Amino acid sequence: MIFVGYIDYSSEPKSDIAFIDMKSFYASVECVDRGLNPLTTSLCVMSNADNASGLILASSPMFKKIFHKTNVGRAYDLPFNIRTRKFSYYKAKKQGLPMTPEYIQYIEYWAKRTLIVPPRMERYIEKNLQIFDIFQQYASRDDILPYSIDEGFIDLTASLNYFVEEPTLSRKEKLDLVSARIQRDIWRQTGIYSTIGMSNSNPLLAKLALDNEAKHTKTMRANWSYEDVESKVWAIPNLTDFWGIGSRMAKRLNQIGITNIQELANANPDLLKTKFGVIGVQLWFHANGVDESNVHHPYVPNLANRSIGNSQILPRDYYEQAEVELVLSEMAKQVAIRLRKNHKQATKVSIHVSYSKLTDLPSLNTQMKIEATNSTKELTAAVLLELLRN
Template sequence: MGQSVLGEVPPTSSRGGKSAGIKNAHYRHKPALMRHMPQIAHVDVNCFYASAERAFNPSLEGKPVIVLSNNDGCAVTRSPEAKALGIGMGDPWFKLAPRAKEWGLIALSSNYELYGDISSRVMELLGRYSAWLEVYSIDEAFLGVKGSPAELLAMGRSMKAAVRRNVGVPVCVGIAPTKTLAKLANKWAKNNKAFAGVCHWDSVPAAEREALLGRLSVEEVWGIAGRLTRRLNVMGIFTIADLVRADPVAIRDKFNVVMMRTVLELQGTPCIPMEEERIGRDQLIFSRSFAKPITTAAGIRQVMSVYGQQASARLAKHGLQAKVLTAFAGTSHFNPKDTSYPSVCVPLPMPTADPVILTKAGHALLPRIVEGVRYARAGIMVTDLRPSGNQAPLSLFENPHEERHIGTLLEDVTRRYGRGSIGLGHGGIRGGPDWTMKRDMLSPRYTTHWDELPLVKAA
């Protein structure tokens, strides 16, 4: 989002001669008592991957930095300096590489272990400010907060300073009565220097809020993508201000209850509850593009074995079991002469996290693999997840591997000694197979491996 969108407060404008005043915006007429009701703080790490790299490598400060996707494919994070060069999200590295030296551009492979650990530290620190914490993604969280406007602003500034001081990454904070407005306040704080990285929505004069909403496209609203934007435009809803003025019931009838909640949230009525834990999802997917294509069923067997055991470890970590496994493979979309997209869905005999059963289920894909075809990716998906131990199986169906907690063992060893340190059967690969993810520009895993700890030398 550019500075011109959220960095300035433009003159009030509207379409079709309508007044830019937001008639249904409850936060405009909020009684003084409600100003002390619980509010939502949205905390987001700025350019997270690049910021995590800079935390341990200060020489990257002020330089254009990009972090690349799997197999060093394309830019998925760009520092402000890289954005200033005109580098777009998703630009392929092979197109950027020839001019990298001229620009002084620094490209890094995705260092997921480092980013995951930095994320954990940020979230642990934020949890000290509220018992009501929802980790929304690797780089953002919602917190339930309470206090007067001055107290909330002070809390936001304290969180921002604490994360910077103790973890080393910059964050912005948006505070508002609802999640949707908190996300919007965070964007405003990030792109308007006057806020110094912290914006409390209700502390901003109503005229300035209305001017902002009258300028921003509905596409800027959390959860509204291009297709929804086009449908809203057909209804004459072009700006966020237009959407705030809309009748929530009419929006529900035209779209769905989710869109109605979005309108109510923009009007200041909380409709999206905080979630204590987001792990209880409906599915887990393990899939990667290969650094080198696989052309044999034996190679795909190895992939299925590795991913089956990773799925087992992840399920065991979160106390879940799966009832269905889907295995799939596919050729590159850029290779139209050599196409094959086999898949198979395997109902499991009982809910399980057993690595042996999951691996065998993944091997059901092998008869559909065409020898000689260059497969560019493969993976497994486990679905119909449920908590472990809900119902003990009959003795006929008892699983000796699960009773011995093999999945938990795999997770514990992997966490302590790293991926590739343990495996079963075809998944027991020492040193890693040649199809694993290409990361030629990987930085050290500063916080998770003893032999990669940063060294500090006194002058």
């Protein structure tokens, strides 16, 4: 049986959304502070850079292009020794990389020109606040929703006509013009390049536009709205390229014959609810471009009885970062094991740290959203990254 869902987009809410992402934010801040171009400089921000197991927290576009490494990796994953900057035959062979003289020369050339710097969270927060001030020049605080330290939503519905008064232009054209101005202001005032996903419909489509098109366009902007659902949303090549679908969910969808977003959008929502519960219905709506959240009242799922955690009381005060990282890594490992045992994935990492009575320091409470995973490596990296941010 073929079931085709029908969405009446004329009855769905519409708003003019810009989802703005600072390109390689931490690495860009480090480049700009050194008077270097963030797009042409090979630089990575690494925790414990003097250690072979240092954690890569961020990297510039050039670094990623040369070494084919994304964020959240380890120094030992790089094809060169971070101390000597010499090509590592052992690492290259382990990763299946070429061993040709040309490749070795290429790696060593760039390794010597690559900057490896420690994280400076206070500086990144300072830049984040500066960028937030720029956002407020285009919208009120209530129309701005920070998504993370380097990205956020702006609802420009109420301000488009104020900034672009030309009555002959469509709201799509006005949104593009205002977004371009925001990009320009961010670059002029901070030296940081930004990418913007836009939508004249809802935040979800703006986020999808950013992830799947804007990052690959010359202007670093793209607009996905209701009229683009069939041609753009359904054309997303892999299920795992879609917001909210990890590798495990993709496998479960494959098991019921859903291999792409178009098939998900045209699946029977009752079947999806039976197989996956409320999440299945939500994925069906998202695949059809419908999003129940908005910038002013973002959707918050009921997380009651849906968390897996681990706690530990330490025998003494820990002052060295390496000691704290070791404890948190072990706790993340235990949580990952329990997640896999229960066939679950985490989409949010939370950390709570209480200090001993010998100090007057307040407790630390922090959390961050992550792509759905139960991987020990990914959860450990997320926990350590969030620790360094605080």
